[in-house]
């Protein structure tokens with residue numbers, strides 16, 4: 001099987017063309033391939049497929065390193081756009097792509113950065129999904145030894161965003177792993193730790209569902225800015241500083257779409273016998 005290794009700000013992917021190749025992967029084989037010692041190593045596997053929807057150019061499926069299939073991936077979307085152009089699967093620079101959670105539009109800029117229309121953030125708890133009596137801007141989640149204030153949003157996938165004083169000392173792995181599987185998130189969640197520098201700049205670390213902490217999480221950056229704007233703490237255009245680099249997030253609020261812009265890097269092409 002031919003594949004490409006790519007990354008978006010260090011969030012790394014194995015990208016497979018499932019249009020010209022017949023690909024059948026079980027969650028066990030994805031776990032094996034994701035292993036950084038005995039496999040190829042990646043945070044997510046992206047599988048490019050022909051469109052199911054007449055409005056889309058492609059369909060793409062996303063699998064976490066633990067083998068679970070998920071609905072959305074921001075850094076993956078940008079890598080996907082560069083992959084299909086690099087492999088000559090399409091020539092145009094504006095692409096429509098369906099994922100498990102609907103259609104997104106991707107624009108490849110002249111400097112090869114990619115701007116993604118991620119659709120509108122969804123705060124209704126039942127849609128995240130998150131167990132709550134009613135929608136609030138801030139929730140309290142109780143765990144065995146602490147209570148945590150957070151915002152909750154779906155960017156196609158479930159996110160919980162916690163404001164912290166300093167991302168360096170934030171309990172990303174300890175609290176992140178407890179909240180990822182908290183009973184109030186029936187489909188688990190990605191847990192973001194956001195330090196607000198000023199109204200246009202934040203720092204962010206994310207403990208990703210099905211992976212652990214990654215160098216960057218695109219939907220996590222979108223979720224943090226959406227929660228920050230919803231809570232009245234951020235402006236409509238925010239630069240997000242992640243351990244792996246910067247993303248620009250723009251959202252006018254309400255039902256308007258949220259845009260994410262950032263880089264997507266091709267590392268190498270490979271071949272693996274399964």
Ligand SMILES: N[C@@H](CCC[C@H](N)C(=O)O)C(=O)O
Nearest residue numbers: 073074075157209217218219
């Ligand atoms: N790295 C991603 C998010 C991938 C999926 C996530 N771990 C989930 O389970 O929802 C991104 O860049 O958005």
